[in-house]
Amino acid sequence: MPFRIEVATRPEHEDPRGARVLRQAREHLHLPVDDVRVSSVYKVDWTLDDAQQQRLRDALTDPVIERSTLGALEPPERCHWVITVGFKAGVTDNVGRTARTFVRDLFGDDAPREGDVFTESRYMVSGSALSADDAARLARELLANELIERVQIASAQQARGAAADLTIPRAGTAGEPRAEAVLLPDDDDALLALSAERTLSLSLAELQAIRAHYAREETKARRRALSLPEAPTDVELEALAQTWSEHCKHKIFNAEIQYTDERGETRAVRSLFKTYIVGATERIAERVDWLVSVFHDNAGVVRADDETNLVFKVETHNSPSALDPYGGAMTGIVGVNRDPFGTGRGASLLTNTWGYCLGPPEHSGALPEGLLHPRRIREGVHHGVIDGGNQSGIPYSRGFELFDARFIGKPLVFCGTVGVMPREIAGEPAELKRIELGDHVVMVGGRIGKDGIHGATFSSEALTQTSPAQAVQIGDPITQKKMTDMLLEARDAGLYRTLTDNGAGGLSSSVGEIAQLSGGATIDLARCPLKYDGLMPWEIFLSEAQERMTVAVPDDKLEAFLELAARREVEATAIGRFDDSGDLVVRYGDDVVADLPLSFLHDGCPRMQLEARFEPPAEHRPPALPADHAATLLALLGSDNLCSKERWTRRYDHEVKGLSVVKPLVGVNADVPADATAMRVQHGRDLGVLLAEAIQPRISDVDAGAMGAYVVDLAVRRIVAGGARLGAIAALDNFCWPDPVLSERTPDGPHKLANLVRCCEALAAMTEGLDLPLISGKDSMKNDSTRGGVKISIPPTLLLSVMAWIPDVRRALDLVVPSAEHQLYLLGATDAALGGSELYAYLGAQAQPPARYIAAAPAVDASRTRAVCALLERAHHEAGLVAAAHAPHRGGLALACATLALASGLGLEVDLAAAERLDVGASSGAQPLDDHALLFAESAARLLVAVPRMRAADFEALCERHGDVPARAIGTFTKTPRLRLARGERTLLEHDVGALRAAYTRAAREGGDA
Amino acid sequence: MSAAPLCLVPTGFGINCEAETAHAFELAGGRVETPHLSDLAAQPERLASARILAFAGGFSFGDHLGAGRALAMRVRTRLGAALERFVADGGLVIGICNGFQTMVRLGLLPAGHIGEQSVTLAENHHGAFYDGWVTLAFDAASPCVWTRGLERMDVPVRHGEGRLICSPAARARVESEHLAPCRYLDPESGRAAERFPHNPNGSEGGLAGLCDPSGRIFGLMPHPEAFLYAENHPAWRRGGANSPRGLEIFRRGIEAARAGA
Incomplete structure (x- = not known):
């Protein structure tokens, strides 16, 4: 039977969290709020006896300034509304996760090892002029993001009489995980409809290329040998869509472009990326001698002196930050941390940068439905990036804000990280990525949930009302910090060969990319640790659950690697082996659920053909310039x-x-x-x-x-x-x-x-x-x-x-x-x-x-x-x-x-x-x-x-x-x-x-x- | 001169200032090891050979249950007995920021032994994490061996939960026994700072740190280990870095350990 602990600052002590809400409610929402006190609720789903429940309560309560109860605290006398905010089922609850560790530490062997803790915040709001609508506005516009959070609003009277709420936001379903074949219709319109229905974001040309691949005789023969259906499985189709997404494949930068300039002269540009970005850098490379690794790895590497390489990467996390500014932006910073970290054989993280383009914070005009106010996006984005970096122990070197009304629809959230690596690790260049046949595919870090599924295809689209809620992930800096500490230890002890980050596209992308080093891999999704039951194989393969690296571990080091991970309380699981089959083969237990030839996965996507025409805008100068x-x-x-x-x-x-x-x-x-x-x-x-x-x-x-x-x-x-x-x-x-x-x-x-x-x-x-x-x-x-x-x-x-x-x-x-x-x-x-x-x-x-x-x-x-x-x-x-x-x-x-x-x-x-x-x-x-x-x-x-x-x-x-x-x-x-x-x-x-x-x-x- | 005393700077679980803390002790003449907390818990006897234990800064377990609370639970349950012995045998302990918060949760400060928590480090008055430089003034009458002879020092603070609140009994003891070796200074008035930004968190009486009655156990919110080079000081290019460096605190710790304080 779950029980509940509620903890609050005693009335004689100030409550800065409540005071902050009070200030924002008054200044930004202009609501007649007089006072706010906040309490923390722990819903504990764990078999503990009465005395243990009491001990846990005591351990979670600061004896100097807090009070608590098993059950629910009575709202104070002057309170008018009680607003409770908790996560929806399956959303990352970092506090809850630490509380689980805490319970295990407190009771050791005296209590069951397994159980769960879910957290909520309860706001006791006073304001006699505050209507029910005001309370709802306070909840919606300040306290909660209903995309990821549940909200309950009760009058103080209702709250006083009610029994303590013990509902547990348990995630997962009992469904049997299996892959399904997806028939590709011969009709092009039906094919496009299929793409839209599954959020694949594939163009007709791309869909046709996929259809053609599956129609080939050699594909069919190979599939028969693996007991795969002739039609693509959902695992394959989803993986192709992710790998070929604009986000992962940079199709526009690689497109064939017919460009007409302002004089009406037309010329062809074959790949902006190759022509201008790589082209310029290749020419500069003839004049500077410190370029170590550019463009092909997770981050760029330069030689700073004879001992040291510097590694640098800047990323954006725009779409997720528009939906959930806090979680989206935090994922931006902890995500970019893994880029230098996953470069070469791994870099330690030196410093971070931030920068945001936002709508004007004082915007008073109308907002399109479903968009958050720029002020709220600003606060959430800052808060998420601050927590992500500060908790990771990486300093922020610098940051900027830029305001323009055109960022109201999508904010730009830039996060960067500089890493440092020695020139050599164990006698080999540190930037070298190498895998040997038979190396284990090891997934390290957080568990897999439905977080961020379709993130890559989603960020390759405009935001609409139907943008998927599960595209949002919440970062977990401490799980990542434990993981990076452990992996650096393993790197220096020579326990792995190379590593890469699990970001957009999850395992499908990380294993798909790194498998090119050996020429193939086979993994078993049934071995992947999950946050909850009911994930389908394609979801496991594509999940963008954060704080995970994919590591290549030699067979003779596997035991030591896994042992170190266990000692550091970091989850690490061998999920397959690298080979030179030319294919990425994905199993779920005994069944093969996907066979993806690496050549088709990476090179099968047709090049886009695009048209560009420059139309110089008309000049429009201000009628007068101010004299003062x-x-x-x-x-x-x-x-x-x-x-x-x-x-x-x-x-x-x-x-x-x-x-x-x-x-x-x-x-x-x-x-x-x-x-x-x-x-x-x-x-x-x-x-x-x-x-x-x-x-x-x-x-x-x-x-x-x-x-x-x-x-x-x-x-x-x-x-x-x-x-x-x-x-x-x-x-x-x-x-x-x-x-x-x-x-x-x-x-x-x-x-x-x-x-x-x-x-x-x-x-x-x-x-x-x-x-x-x-x-x-x-x-x-x-x-x-x-x-x-x-x-x-x-x-x-x-x-x-x-x-x-x-x-x-x-x-x-x-x-x-x-x-x-x-x-x-x-x-x-x-x-x-x-x-x-x-x-x-x-x-x-x-x-x-x-x-x-x-x-x-x-x-x-x-x-x-x-x-x-x-x-x-x-x-x-x-x-x-x-x-x-x-x-x-x-x-x-x-x-x-x-x-x-x-x-x-x-x-x-x-x-x-x-x-x-x-x-x-x-x-x-x-x-x-x-x-x-x-x-x-x-x-x-x-x-x-x-x-x-x-x-x-x-x-x-x-x-x-x-x-x-x-x-x-x-x-x-x-x-x-x-x-x-x-x-x-x-x-x-x-x-x-x-x-x-x-x-x-x-x-x-x-x-x-x- | 006696051999360099061994300093242990445990790491892991979100502790993140171990490198600069280790370097501070090395510069001060110590021998340093930075064991993972799990390895130290598995071999608690390693503590016996050390003279100094440092709880470095960081965000242990994300500070999700209140700063330092989850780490204090881990230390209490896995390393508590060894830590009690280490302190009883005259070992020196320093806790910085998250380490200080952890020591307070353990009851180690200001009492000097693990037990009931009598003071707390609450959320900053202004309700946010804050990074800025402050000036500390030291109490010459404090028994603290880590701060002997220091008068003033500029140091950075970086925390969201640093507002020191004492139970009435603890406060009386802190004042009467000079267990507050350092306070935030208001440079204009020359007195303990009560208000932001000189007092960055709203601590009562400007309290920035505490020691136990023996003076060997010391915790503080500011980060002396982040001021090891003149160039760390915000005014280094203007010749304004007249303040002693944070390194001086580590030097005094090493001196006291050498002298068997």
Whole structure:
């Protein structure tokens, strides 16, 4: 008989969890709530006697501040509503799982080993003016996500009288696991209907290829020999659909494209990926000698020095985060952790990054049905990524937020991880992935449930009301931490050969991929440990249940491997053997349920044929520009995109491991984001790794090619401003695009695809020009939402993440100027382009109705970027002249100067007339720049450098020798904390640094309502 | 000079600061082993040869049942007797952040032996995890051997549950016996910080750490092991890192272990 324990903070002590709910209910939902107290409910399905139940209750109760009962706590006197939130059956309950371990530890052999614990939160809400509808809104919009959680609402009166609820959300069914043959109809329409019905997301050409494969005589013969039906089994069909999904196969990036440019000239591009991404990196590889493993493994690998490789990967987890922001985003971070971890023979995890593109948090307009409010997505996403990384003991080096209304339909959730591996493991290159015939296929980590089934096909589609709830997984960082600790121990003891991650597509994808190393494998799904009964073989094969790795273990090491796993309380199961049969054979017990020839699985998918046509958008400039520059600066400084993110950033642990050097927030008040962050790679060594990134989707409104070029320029400027050296920087590309395939739903597909072609071209040209190889990347190509009959598509977005390494991390730079004894220099030219700028975005948001202004974006040229970066590099690394550096970006020079003053706690007197003379950009001809461009243009290839006044002559002499870079002294730092930007005699704007800080930090410093 | 004392830094189950804690003891002159907690529980006699036991920071068992609670249960049931012996034999113990939370759950602080929990580390007042640097002020009258002679130190805090609350009896004892070796400092007033951000969690009286009456057992919420290099300090590029490094705490621990404190 299950029993129940409820624990709450005693009334005389504060309840911060309740207080947080109270604050959010009032501020965000404007509900008349007076007080909220939260209690924790444990439903214990375990055979324990009365005394043991009492002991468990005591053990779960803090004697200093908590009270508890076996049963249900009475709501306090002032309570009006009791809202109970628990998980739906089968949803990961991490607290419940730890509670199971706790019960076993507490009773040892005195109680049965098996039992279960389920947890709930119970909110005691007081507010005499709170109606039943209000309570329901509170539950729906703040406390619970009904996609994954159950909610019960009772009035306090009902709750007082009621018996304690003992229902257990038990998952699973008694169904007999078996595979079924799926007849492929000869009729094409019927074939497409079958694909839709099973959420296969396969195109007609792909379905036809599958039908043809099964019609072949040699296929039939092979199937007869294995006692398989002639028609594909559901296991096979589902595995093919996953492996051939856009998410796994990157079909658009490999498509044959007919591209027509703005001049009407048409040419063919055969695979954007091969042509531009791989092509550029292959050419750069002839000039740099530190590329170790690019593109083919789970993450890119570079050599940082003779002992150490660095491994880097950035992923997106957009669709799941739209449905369940907390669980989806957490899965994003713990999922990307497994990429460097599963690279080569395994890397240890050094640091994480985050970045989100979100709808405006103060959005007050209508929301299409079924979409969560951007504020809720923001909070859930942060919370999930924070918990995922913090609990794993991996610091966050840096992060960003970007707001635009077009991310209301699908948020973009980027998570990245840097790993570190020795150059060699047991005498072999650490990046080498090798499997020998007869090695065991071992699944390590979490158990399999229905979590995330169809995740890969689902993320390859637009979000609709019918998007599957089970596509959402909740991460379990502690199970993963135990697993990664154990596997690193096993790696160093030589207990396995290689490993890979179970992500999208689950075992079908991980075993399918890694089996190519030996040339085949046979696995038995009946051996896989399950979370609950009733999973069909195809579900076991495809489940994206998290925290799992697939490991190749030599036969003579299997016993030791499994023994170590048992000692570390990590589940590990040998589920098959690698062979060279050419096929992936899947059994369920005695029956073969799938036979997948590796060649067909990986190479059988027909290439897409697509059309791209660029239609330059019409220019649309704001009717007038604001005259009050001082007010504009304050408005921009306080805007969602540019204001201090300290409140959010400080909830991410950025110091665990004790290696941090330049932290995500710098400056006298530690509230300004660093251009690049820096950390040691290992204790006792000075080798440092630097990280930066750039993202600027608004430029895509005019041309995604210009966007791509700008993003590379900015990322490189930022990391060089952090102390990196050109030629020792690697990059990762993450493309997030709206669906670029022409269809009824997407009539403008050819234009979106043309933008993709242009972005790839620009990326290739810029990376080649800067010796910046792309070492890994990812594309997410269906970022549209069609809920409630409204289509919302994201702007074409490229995130470029850059990683550099320097032998002595103490040479890292930041933007904090140490004293007033410094001079400010501007390197590079300013051009007049304001397209894609924060100024235009701000004016567009102010307009009635809101407008999207479109004009030419800053001109970008790799040689100019290279020249300014090379000058800074020389001035810093060779001449030691640089005290601080900063890459101006959003908000232009005005924001950049304000940022320097805020970070340094100093005044700054700037004459932009000097900058004006640097107007050498061809785009603006000989016209003098207007004040707005001078202040707010976000021109590329510019850097601000602070030099000690007594070294100014040396710096200027160095600049003279670099005649290719325009360089001018534009300002001096002052002890009086006042920012003044002038043009000759004329003051453009003027502010006390205190006023700047007030605008910049308008969101409270404290954890607040997060 | 006597041989380097052996320091044990158990790991596993979500403990995650073992590397920097181990490095801190090595820099301070110790010999360090980082056994998995399961291996240590299987051979509890390994404790007998050590002079220092460190409960490092982390998120043991995800802190799912309240910070440190599940780990404390594991230690109590698998390693409790050996730990009692280790303490009775004069061993030194330090617990940092999650390790401190675990020691408090075990009753080890401030009492000095495993037993009833008399103080707790509750959820931060502002209700969120917080990463930031704070300044500690040390009590010269405290018996704590880990902090002897220290006055002030800048250190990072990184926790969601660090609000120290004592039962009334425990609080009286902590104050009268100087069992609070360090408090969060408000640099402007020069007194114990009561408010955010100088006091990052709302701890009463600015309490940041506790020791037992012998001074050999010490726990604190901040992370001295994350300040081993000058470059860890947020102001290192501005010459602002005048604070002694967190390393000093480990040096004092090693000194005390050498002296047989």
